[in-house]
Amino acid sequence: MNNVCRYSMLWATLALATMANAGTLNVNIAFKGASQRVIWEKVISEFQRENPDVKVNSAFVEEETYKVQLPAWLTTMAPDIIRWHEGERMAYYASRGLLEDISGDWTANGWDKQFASLKGASSYNGKQYAVPTDYYAWGVFYRKDVFAKAGIKEVPVTWQAFLDACQKLKAAGITPILVGGRDSWTLAGWFDYLDFRLNGYDFHMKLMRGEIPYTDPRVKRVYAEWKKLIDNHYFIDNALSYSFDSSLPLYNQGQGGMILMGTFFSAGIAPEVKTNTGFFRFPIIDKSIPVAEDGAAECLNIPAKAKNKPDARRFLAFVSKPAINAQLADAFGSLPANNLAPVPTDPIAKTGFDILSSTTGGIAQFYDRDMTKEMADEGMKGMQRFMSDPEKIDDILAHLEKTRQRIYKLK
Incomplete structure (x- = not known):
């Protein structure tokens, strides 16, 4: 009888641990300056309010240090979300099988239209491995x-x-x-x-x-x-x-x-x-x-070795909302990647928008x-x-x- 009780307690403990791990999302964010960290903390808090079943563990790493540490994360104990760069920097890891294919999310979330101008930069070999957050x-x-x-x-x-x-x-x-x-x-x-x-x-x-x-x-x-x-x-x-x-x-x-x-x-x-x-x-x-x-555009990716991909996809969908994209861009002094988001009121960002939108070369x-x-x-x-x-x-x-x-x- 004692053995039965011990085994029951053991299985209960393992079940609780599994449930806890299933709702934990590990997010690694590269940032430049304190203001960028502050806005990411705000966005993550908003995500948790809307998704109370998910506990976010966030790690904020200065940009230059992040670049050095990223390869080791992706090949060993990968987080569930990383913040990275579009274009060849993204393709470098996608080509090595280190990023999750999220093409289905692009279709399901309507990103093909909302991020139309950045779809190419988010793709490798015709598949999407990133969702853009902002550009500048x-x-x-x-x-x-x-x-x-x-x-x-x-x-x-x-x-x-x-x-x-x-x-x-x-x-x-x-x-x-x-x-x-x-x-x-x-x-x-x-x-x-x-x-x-x-x-x-x-x-x-x-x-x-x-x-x-x-x-x-x-x-x-x-x-x-x-x-x-x-x-x-x-x-x-x-x-x-x-x-x-x-x-x-x-x-x-x-x-x-x-x-x-x-x-x-x-x-x-x-x-x-x-x-x-x-x-x-x-x-x-x-x-x-x-x-x-x-x-240049910034993005979020799900590492191929991420442990909590379902919640990672929820996080990508949340951050990609026009209102959240606008928040990030306004704080960064950049432009929202989602074409349904309003252009920031910051005069420098608006000048940047005018420069890019009038570029013919x-x-x-x-x-x-x-x-x-x-x-x-x-x-x-x-x-x-x-x-x-x-x-x-x-x-x-x-x-x-x-x-x-x-x-x-x-x-």
Whole structure:
């Protein structure tokens, strides 16, 4: 009789544990800045109120650390939800069988229409492995008060006007351009835009796909134009010692006039500084080249090794609602991925929306989201080498060309 009781208690305990685990959802969120963490905590709380049978365990990890830890999570003890990047960054893991196919959810939830413009970026081999949350434009943030101090009366539309503005800022004792080069992706934004403006979208995307040699004169021209900015000391000194996070206080303190960044940067600008902040399209270098832009998107994914996929699907459906998408975008300084959600009232986000919606030359994701991961990593290391010693252009491009041939198995 005692044995029967013991076994009954054991099975009851196991049943309760199983029930508890079934309602637990583990969510790992990458974030940039405290404001992004706060909005995710709010959204997760709203999800739990609507789904009281689900307990969410959330882990918030700073973006750069997250990138390093993600491969280990996906291949070992995977969470149920991850926040990641669309395009090639997503496809890299989907192609390795590490993300769940959620094509059925796209059909069931009407996402084919609501996220129509981002379906391609959410897909690999015709199947969907991500649901987008938001996207953002890239452009140049600038301090209106700092521009006024330097005697700059108009936003630079052309490259020459941009160079003139840099010279005026420098003459006034102000660093013209801030960049957090320790995080190499901040440099990739400069490569993207110089390549867009000098060579156009089609050339850029062929380069991203490994179809153009890095020793091509048109690639060198991008670096040569970039070198002029470095040689004239328009970038902050010791740019590689600053991260993305450390560049924000410099902007808030007025130590630099401009920074090339996605609209998400606006979420961290101090309120008193934001009233003095403007945002403009990257200047035109060659009028004959149709204007192209970066319009990078963020997403949520279910790892293939997730333990609670049913509740993970419920979470994706919740976050994808127009109202929730709008909340996230408003807090991030970005734009909602769901086309039924209202455009945020933030003036910088609205300017970003206008930039992307008026773009006729093509919209890319971003350097490391349009290119296979290994090539992108090598390319961004090369950019850091270049910022450190711009005289090494030829050596850097020769190395990248050898890397391209190896990665894409070219003879």
